[in-house]
Each structure stands twice: as C-alpha cells, then as structure tokens.
Amino acid sequence: MTAGNDSVPELLPMVFAAPNEALARARALLDSDPPPSHASVAHQVIGIWQRDWGDLRLALEHLRRARDLAARAESPEREADVLATLGVALVHAGRTRQGLAAFEQGVRRGSGHTRARVLYRRAYVWWVLGHHREALEDVRRAIPVLRQTGDVIWTARALTLRATVHLALGAVERAEADFTAAEALWDTTGQEHDKADAVESRGLAAFRAGDIPAALRLLDEAQERYAKLGTPTFMLTIRRCEVLMAAGLAPEALAEADAAIAVLDGIGGQSTRKAELLLVAARAARLAGDPGTAIARAAVAVRLFSGQRRGWWEAHARLVLIEARFASGRGYGRLVADAARVAERLESSGAPAAPEAWLLAGRIALHLDWTADAERYLRVAARSRRSGPPLARITGWAAQALRARAAGSGRGVLEACRCGLAVLDDHRMTLGASELRARATAQGAELAALAQAVSLAGGGPRRLLEWSERWRATVLTAPPTRPPADPVLQSGLTAFREIAARAEEARRDGRPVPALEREQRRLEREVRSRTLHMRGDAPGGGYRFDVAGLLERLGDGRLVALAVLDGRVQVLLCGGGRVRRFAGGQVERAEREAEHVQATLRRLAHPRAEGRLPLVEAMGRRLEEVLLGPAARHLGSGPVVVVPPARLHSVPWALLPSLRERVVSVSPSASSWLRARETEPPAGGRHVLVRGPGLATGGAEVPEVADRYGRATVLEDADARVPRVLEELDGAALAHIAAHGDFRADSPLFSSLRMVDGPLIVHDFERLARSPYRIILSSCDTARLASVGADELLGLVTALLPLGTAGVVASSAPVNDEAVVPLMLALHKGLGDGLSLAEALRDARAALPSDATHQATGWAFTAFGAA
Structure with missing residues (x-):
C-alpha cells in the first residue's frame, strides 16, 4: 500500500474516521522515503494510534520523531501541531510537567487556526487533570477561531469537550446544548x-x-460503533461502569473495570486511564460490600493521581478510600478530618460528589458521638436535597435524616425519610426493567431503616408496620413496563432459546458444550441489555398502604409481617382489629436454620432418607422459635398470611409446628396481598395444562387433572413450545405447568421452565398482557428467588404477581417427581371443591402418605398471594 503526497493531509483526519486504515497508510508512507514534513505526519498518525489504542511507550517514540522531523522541515505550524499531540501523550503517560511544557511551546510556535487546535488539545488535558476552569478558558479561546475557519471537525470536538467539562461541574443543561450542537456538526x-x-x-x-x-442504550450503541472500527474503549468502560453502579449493578461494574485494567496493562496503555479505571473499580468494590478490594484499588489510584498531578481526581479517589476504610472499621478519628478535607477540596472545585463527602464526614463524626462536628458537616450535605439529579437529592435527604436523629427529632427523621423515598420512588419508576427497579431500592435502604428504628423506639406497632411496608417489595407496586415490540429483542429471545435447547441436548448425550455455552451467555447478555434499555411508563407515588384496610380484609385471619432491625426479627401480628409487636430472634440464626432445612429437604426428595425426617421436624421447631417467638401462641384459628423479609424467602413455612396444619399463604408484602385479594378472575374461566419434556413421571398428573376440568387446554409434546404456551397462558383463569424448573441465582430473570423448544424464562412472562389468575408450578425450585436491592425479590413468582396473578403454588426446593403427582391431584380436587390455593394445599398435604419423601414434598410447596 502506498500513499501519494496529495493524500498526506487526509491522514490526520482519517485516524479518527478509520483508525486502522490510517495506521496502515502511515506505515506505507514511511516505507516510501517521504520528505520530512510528510514523514512527520506519518509518525504523528502512528503516535496517535498507539497513544489511544496501543502502547504508550511506542506512541512517545513516534511523536518525538514527528516533532524532530517537523523542526527539520522548518514548519512552525507542523511543529506546533505535533507538540500538542505529544503533550497529550505525555500527560496520559503520567509526565504531567513535561506535557504542559510541550503545550506551552506549541502555543508559542503556532498561530491562528493551528494555535486554536493546540488550545483545544490543552483544554482536553486540563479536563484529564481535573482543572476544569482552565479547560473552559482554553476551549473558549479555541471555538471562535475554529468556527471562523470553517473547521467543522475540530469545532465539533471542542463543543463535545466543553460539554464534557460542564458535566464534570454538574451543569447538565449547558452540556446538553453543546452536545446537541456538536452532534449536528458530526452528521456532516x-x-x-x-x-x-x-x-x-x-x-x-x-x-x-x-x-x-x-x-445504557447510548453507551451500548457507542460500543457497537467502536467495535466496527476495531478500537479499544477504555473511556467508555469507565462511563459504563459508573452507570452500572448507579443502577445497582456494582459487581458487574467491578468485573468490567478489572477486565479493562488487565487489557490496558497488557498493551502498555495510558496510565491516566489506568488510574481512572482503578477509581471506578474501587467504587464498585465498595458498593458491592468488599471494602478490602476497595481499599487496595483506591490506594493505588491515589498514588497514580498524585504522581500525575491530578488533584481533582485524587480527591475522588481519597473519598472512596475513606469510605472503604470506614466500612472496614479502621481509624475513625483520623477519618473525620480526612473526609472533611476531601469534601472541602471537592466543594472548591465544584465537583458534584461534594455532598457525598460531607455526608461521609458527618456519618463518621456521628459514629464517634462528635455531634457538633456531625451537625456542621451534615448541614452542608443536606443542601443537595432540594435540587440536582435524584441520587444527589437522596444523599441530601439522608444527611437531613441523620441531622434530625442526632437532634432527637423523631418527627424530623420521618419527614426526611418520607421525602427522600418519594424522590427515589419517582426515579425508580423511570426504569422499565424490573431488575433495575428492584436494585434501585438499595439507594433507599438507609432511609427506610432509619424510619423503622424511630418507629420501633416510639411510634408503636402500627407505625412500624407502615414503615416496614413503605420500602418492602416495591417492585410489585406497579406492573413492569411491557417489553416493546422490539424485533431485535424477539430474535434474541428466540436464538437464546434455540441455543439453550441445543446445549441441554448435548449435555444429555455427553457431547462437549463449551461453544454452545459461550453463545448462550452472549445471547443472554444481549437480551438483558435490550431489556435494561426500557424506560418506565408508570407514574411514581402509586399505591399507599392502609393499615385499617388490611385489618378489615383479614377478617378472622392473621397476617404476620416480619421486619429486621439491628439484626433482630420483629414480629408484627395483624388481626382482630389491631397490630401487636413481638420480639423474635437473631436473623442470622434464622438464615442458617433455613439453609439447613433446604439442604435436608433436598436429601428427603430421594428414597432411603427416612431417618432424616425427625431432624427436619426439629429444625422446624427451632425456626419457629427464632421467627415467631411468642407470637406463635397468638395466631388464632383462622388462616395466616406470612410476610417475610427478602432474606428469609427460602423458609418452608408449612414446616413450622404452629403453621403445619393451618391455611398458610406467603406474600412479599402486605400491600401485595391486599392487591391480590382485590384481583378479579378473568371472564371465561379458561384452564391451561402444560407438560414439559424430561420429567421422571412425564407429568403424570396432567391427564387426570384435564379430565377433572373437562374442557381444559392441554399443551404437550410439539404443542408445548414457548410461543404457544405464552399465547394460551395470557389471561387464563388457571394454569398448571408440569416442567423442570431451573433457578438462576446469577441471573434470576433467566430462571426458567423447560419447554420442548427450550427454556420459558421470566423475560417471557413479562411479555404477557395478563398472567394467569391462578398458576401452579409443579416442579423443582420454581419458588426460589434472588434477594436484591433493599428488600426485593426476583424470580418466577414475583414476575407473575404484578401481571394479574392472584395466587401461585410453587416449590422452593428440589422435589421428588413421583411424590408430586398425588400432591397435585389432591390440590386440584380441593380447587374443584371451591377452596382457595392455600386451603387446597393444606388439605393436599394432609392427604399425603406419612413417609419422609411425601412429607418433604408437601413442605417444599408454598402458596403465594391470595387466590
């Protein structure tokens, strides 16, 4: 490949239009023994490519060669242009003083249009260094000259840079105006x-x-564009990780940041980008509950930023370092002063993170009972509660709530918590994906906990119930945004299903599946990504909990709401016209017991485990002692609704002695139980029965159940395909699905039921206009759920409840297929006699044989909702 003299001026613009082609042409030009001015351009192009996407050491070698060749060519304008490119590379290499000196020389050597380009690139470097006012000054000087000379490309770059600086200072509207103007130029x-x-x-x-x-949508689009150009995207990774953290996906952000650091180290890339990636990784580790990793990453970032003379960035890294040290219980006294100094530095530079730093300083001071210092810091942090983006306002309301608590004002705490959670309500409802809505609630966990603590101390059981409901299972308060008629999403779901079915078939045949599993994971990422792009369409501030309405609807029944405060279970017993509070045990003990019970139930699903039956019954007694305490003696004689916190969702409630012979149902919240009670069954009363492949019994209960209902729709063999199953399930009165269940703890919305053509996943259910009024899932693990956010659950059951399902029967453990058949037949007999799901399930358990396998099968199934 050769490059003629007339094409040399095109090489520099080409490096950002077609980078790899520009690199190849520059190398070909050097092979043709060009004159010094042309060779200078070629070395500069190679230097830019290596600087942004390759080895920074090689970049500096080529750029110094380009500078020397420009001097030999006696071209001050060429020399000034190369000096600016070299200055950027030196700063990215951490040689800040040398880089700024190169810019000073470039500004002196250049004139007019060239000087404007040099000023633009120095403005970029000022932004990298965190000197935002200097960046705005240089770009202010550059833009008029670039516009006057008709340089569309560099004008658009300068506008984009100015917008980015505005964003760093929190001036979102100014940034959007500049981005809009730049985009119009890029289109030309x-x-x-x-x-x-x-x-x-x-x-x-x-x-x-x-x-x-x-x-997320725009960053994914940018990633696709960069991929077509074949260029690495470290800055995009940093920005994407920031968004992932705000969306509650900190573990994913940490994994992405660490992967990018490894790639950057492998190619000898920019040390400035490495420092920024380390900062992102440190923040992600802190949010993911890993203070040790956060301290390690943040400490290295602080050293790098300090060596690079990037004080603005160093202050942000120190903030994360202090947060992580506080979380790990290190050096509280010194940390107060450190946090206050960081807050002052961030405040003076106009950084949006300043309120977060003031809140941290106040939080640590409160921990030490330094009330005067805490009040001073929290007062400053609380100023952000009135304006700015939602998460900044929530930070302000958290500071205000802590101020009120320190002042002994319970009313002030509750008002601040109410306002902060209202902001988060509105923000949460802008999110269309149920996963993001669930994870967003973590931002309100502290506010909800503060309000509950105040209510426990002096507000009475009713107020504690109201506040425990305020931030419990909020994802279920409104139907999820229905996925749009997106052909890319639809084809992704179909392709995922086909690959998953092929992988399952290969496993059964003993064939290798690594390639299929890689493709399945890729398609899962694609489907999930498209889903996360959905914007919410429901207004905030929806359903409000009414204690009086709950007590009226309970009749002679009882609702047991369990709240966790300071590690202890608080039992709120509702019924008989009042709410009473009882003290339970330590929640950690309850979690351990629940895990042991689940493990034992798994063993009882297999024959020859009879000797473990007394063991699991003893576990049930211990669980009752911890979870219900004295409340177990006050349950009355009517039905019981249990509302557990998310972390106790795996408890098999029918195993508890006081609940074993009762009508028991479970609901994620009292509010969702009330809504389920008010849900009307659909007209027509259609019954849909589905038999998936591979069951040991072949779904033996389905034909007999079909005979019981007469005109039921039965989907089996070739008819049990996901599109047909979804079509029939939509709006059915009763659905019974006998199919293998697979719970995905790593990605709960890909939990599935196996159909003939592959898995039926939660994302599929969310496409229903209305899920079945009643649904029975007679397979393993269908009631297993993932606890996320503040007190949210993701999985098959919680996907169905907001979509019109009033009641679900599902299992929280592996079950014996043969023992399931008599349980299901007895359950449907009860339904045919007019019983509710919970009533029919109680009677079905009582009708089972008394051996360990059948008893364990009965305990594994739970009735959810109120149908």
Missing part, C-alpha cells in the same frame, strides 16, 4: 470514531441527568 462529516464518541457523550449526559435506561 465522515469521522466515524468521533461520531461514536458523540453517542458515548450523549450517554454520559443522560446519566448525569438521571436517565439510566437512556444512558
């Missing part, structure tokens, strides 16, 4: 890399404005 050019950068920048703007779905 062929600069594909710069166009991708513009999309990425719009994603950053959407994030700063609080629109997480739009941010």
Whole structure:
C-alpha cells in the first residue's frame, strides 16, 4: 500500500474516521522515503494510534520523531501541531510537567487556526487533570477561531469537550446544548470514531441527568460503533461502569473495570486511564460490600493521581478510600478530618460528589458521638436535597435524616425519610426493567431503616408496620413496563432459546458444550441489555398502604409481617382489629436454620432418607422459635398470611409446628396481598395444562387433572413450545405447568421452565398482557428467588404477581417427581371443591402418605398471594 503526497493531509483526519486504515497508510508512507514534513505526519498518525489504542511507550517514540522531523522541515505550524499531540501523550503517560511544557511551546510556535487546535488539545488535558476552569478558558479561546475557519471537525470536538467539562461541574443543561450542537456538526462529516464518541457523550449526559435506561442504550450503541472500527474503549468502560453502579449493578461494574485494567496493562496503555479505571473499580468494590478490594484499588489510584498531578481526581479517589476504610472499621478519628478535607477540596472545585463527602464526614463524626462536628458537616450535605439529579437529592435527604436523629427529632427523621423515598420512588419508576427497579431500592435502604428504628423506639406497632411496608417489595407496586415490540429483542429471545435447547441436548448425550455455552451467555447478555434499555411508563407515588384496610380484609385471619432491625426479627401480628409487636430472634440464626432445612429437604426428595425426617421436624421447631417467638401462641384459628423479609424467602413455612396444619399463604408484602385479594378472575374461566419434556413421571398428573376440568387446554409434546404456551397462558383463569424448573441465582430473570423448544424464562412472562389468575408450578425450585436491592425479590413468582396473578403454588426446593403427582391431584380436587390455593394445599398435604419423601414434598410447596 502506498500513499501519494496529495493524500498526506487526509491522514490526520482519517485516524479518527478509520483508525486502522490510517495506521496502515502511515506505515506505507514511511516505507516510501517521504520528505520530512510528510514523514512527520506519518509518525504523528502512528503516535496517535498507539497513544489511544496501543502502547504508550511506542506512541512517545513516534511523536518525538514527528516533532524532530517537523523542526527539520522548518514548519512552525507542523511543529506546533505535533507538540500538542505529544503533550497529550505525555500527560496520559503520567509526565504531567513535561506535557504542559510541550503545550506551552506549541502555543508559542503556532498561530491562528493551528494555535486554536493546540488550545483545544490543552483544554482536553486540563479536563484529564481535573482543572476544569482552565479547560473552559482554553476551549473558549479555541471555538471562535475554529468556527471562523470553517473547521467543522475540530469545532465539533471542542463543543463535545466543553460539554464534557460542564458535566464534570454538574451543569447538565449547558452540556446538553453543546452536545446537541456538536452532534449536528458530526452528521456532516465522515469521522466515524468521533461520531461514536458523540453517542458515548450523549450517554454520559443522560446519566448525569438521571436517565439510566437512556444512558445504557447510548453507551451500548457507542460500543457497537467502536467495535466496527476495531478500537479499544477504555473511556467508555469507565462511563459504563459508573452507570452500572448507579443502577445497582456494582459487581458487574467491578468485573468490567478489572477486565479493562488487565487489557490496558497488557498493551502498555495510558496510565491516566489506568488510574481512572482503578477509581471506578474501587467504587464498585465498595458498593458491592468488599471494602478490602476497595481499599487496595483506591490506594493505588491515589498514588497514580498524585504522581500525575491530578488533584481533582485524587480527591475522588481519597473519598472512596475513606469510605472503604470506614466500612472496614479502621481509624475513625483520623477519618473525620480526612473526609472533611476531601469534601472541602471537592466543594472548591465544584465537583458534584461534594455532598457525598460531607455526608461521609458527618456519618463518621456521628459514629464517634462528635455531634457538633456531625451537625456542621451534615448541614452542608443536606443542601443537595432540594435540587440536582435524584441520587444527589437522596444523599441530601439522608444527611437531613441523620441531622434530625442526632437532634432527637423523631418527627424530623420521618419527614426526611418520607421525602427522600418519594424522590427515589419517582426515579425508580423511570426504569422499565424490573431488575433495575428492584436494585434501585438499595439507594433507599438507609432511609427506610432509619424510619423503622424511630418507629420501633416510639411510634408503636402500627407505625412500624407502615414503615416496614413503605420500602418492602416495591417492585410489585406497579406492573413492569411491557417489553416493546422490539424485533431485535424477539430474535434474541428466540436464538437464546434455540441455543439453550441445543446445549441441554448435548449435555444429555455427553457431547462437549463449551461453544454452545459461550453463545448462550452472549445471547443472554444481549437480551438483558435490550431489556435494561426500557424506560418506565408508570407514574411514581402509586399505591399507599392502609393499615385499617388490611385489618378489615383479614377478617378472622392473621397476617404476620416480619421486619429486621439491628439484626433482630420483629414480629408484627395483624388481626382482630389491631397490630401487636413481638420480639423474635437473631436473623442470622434464622438464615442458617433455613439453609439447613433446604439442604435436608433436598436429601428427603430421594428414597432411603427416612431417618432424616425427625431432624427436619426439629429444625422446624427451632425456626419457629427464632421467627415467631411468642407470637406463635397468638395466631388464632383462622388462616395466616406470612410476610417475610427478602432474606428469609427460602423458609418452608408449612414446616413450622404452629403453621403445619393451618391455611398458610406467603406474600412479599402486605400491600401485595391486599392487591391480590382485590384481583378479579378473568371472564371465561379458561384452564391451561402444560407438560414439559424430561420429567421422571412425564407429568403424570396432567391427564387426570384435564379430565377433572373437562374442557381444559392441554399443551404437550410439539404443542408445548414457548410461543404457544405464552399465547394460551395470557389471561387464563388457571394454569398448571408440569416442567423442570431451573433457578438462576446469577441471573434470576433467566430462571426458567423447560419447554420442548427450550427454556420459558421470566423475560417471557413479562411479555404477557395478563398472567394467569391462578398458576401452579409443579416442579423443582420454581419458588426460589434472588434477594436484591433493599428488600426485593426476583424470580418466577414475583414476575407473575404484578401481571394479574392472584395466587401461585410453587416449590422452593428440589422435589421428588413421583411424590408430586398425588400432591397435585389432591390440590386440584380441593380447587374443584371451591377452596382457595392455600386451603387446597393444606388439605393436599394432609392427604399425603406419612413417609419422609411425601412429607418433604408437601413442605417444599408454598402458596403465594391470595387466590
């Protein structure tokens, strides 16, 4: 490949339009023994490519060669241009003083248009260093000259940079105006890399404005554009990780940041980017509950930023380091002063993170009972509660709540918590994906806990019930946004199902599956990504809990709501016209007992485990002691609804002695139980029975159940395909699905029921206009759920309840297929006699043989909801 003299000026614009082609042409040009000015351009192009996407050491070698060749060519303008490129590379290499000196020389050597380009690149470096006012000054000087000379590309770059600086200072509206103007200019050019950068920048703007779905969508689009150009995307990774953390996906952000650091180290890339990635990784580790990793990453980031003379960034890294040390219980006294100094530095530079730092300083001071210092710091932090993006306002309301608590004002705490959670309500409902809605609730966990603590101390059981309901199972308060008619999402779901079915068949045949599993994971990421892009369409501030209405609807029944405060279970017993509180045991003990019970139930699902039956019964007695305490003696004689916290969702409640012979149902919240009670069955009363493949009994109960209902729709063999099953389930009065269940703890919305053509997953159920009024899942693990956010659950059962299902029967453990058959037949007999799901399940358990396998099978199934 050769490059003629007339094409040399095109090489520099080409490096951001078609980077790899520009690199190849520059190398070909050097092979043709060009004159010094042309060789200078070629070395500069190679240097830019290596600087941004390769080895920084090689970049500096080529750029110094380009500078020397420009001097030999006696071209001050060429020399100034190369000095600016070299200055950027030196700063990215951590040689800040040398880089700024190169810019000073470049500004002196250049004039007019060239000097404007040098100023733009120095403005970029000021932004990298965190000197935002200097960056705005240089770009202010550059833009008029670039516009006057008709330089569309560099004008668009300068506008994009100015917008990015505005975002760093929290000026979102100014940033959006500049991004809009830049994008209009990019549409007139062929600069594909710069166009991708513009999309990425719009994603950053959407994030700063609080629109997480739009941010994820735009960043994914930018990633696709960069992939076509074959260029690495470290800055995009940093921004995507920030959005993931705000969306409650900190473990994913940590994994992505660490992977990018490994790649960057492998190619000898920019040390500035490495420092930024380490900062992101440290924040992600802290949010993921791993303070040790956070301290390690943040400490290295602090050293790098300090050596690079990047004080603004260093302050952010120190903030994370202090947060992580506080979380790990280290050096509280010194940390107060450290946090206050960091807050002052962030405040003076206009950083949006300043309120977070003031809140941290106040929080540590409160921990030490330094009330005067705490009040001073929290007062400053609380100023952010009135304006700005949602998460910043929530930080302000948290500070206000802590101020009120320190002042002994319970009313003030509750008012601040109420306002902060209202902000989070509105923010949560902008999210369309149920996963993001669930994870977003973690932002309100502290506010909810503060309100509950105040209610426990002096508000009475009713108020404690109201506040425990306020932030419990909020994802179920409104139907999820229905996935749009997105052909990409639809084809992704179909392809995922086909690959998953092929992988399952290969496993059964003993054939290798690594390639199929890789493709399955890729398709899962694609489906999940499209789902996370959905924007919410439901208004915030929806359903409000009414204690009086609950007590009226309970009749002679009881509702047992369990709240966890300071590690202890608080039992709120509702019924008989009042709410009473009883003290339970330590929640950690209850979790351990529940895990042991689940393990034992798994063993009882197999024959020859008879000797373990007394053991599991003893576990049930211990669980009751911890979970219900003295409340067990006050349950009355009517039905019982249990409302456990998310962390206790795996308890088999029918195993508890006081509940074993009762009508018992479980609900994620009292509010969702009330809504289930008010749900009307659909007209027509259609019954749908589904038999999936591979069951040991072949779903033997289905034909007999079909005979019982007469005109039931039976889907089996070739008819038991996901599209047909979904079509029949939509709006049915009763559905019974006999199919293998697979719970995915790593990705709960991919938990599935196996159909003939592959898995029927939670994402499929969310496409229903109305899920069946009653649904029975007669297979393993269908009631297993993942606890996320503040007190949320993700899985098959919780996907159905907001979509119109009033009641579900499902199992929380592996079950014996043969023992399931008589349980299901007895259950349907009860339903045919007019019983509710909970009543029919109680009678069905009582009708089972008394051996260990059948008893364990009965305990494994739970009735959810109120149908």
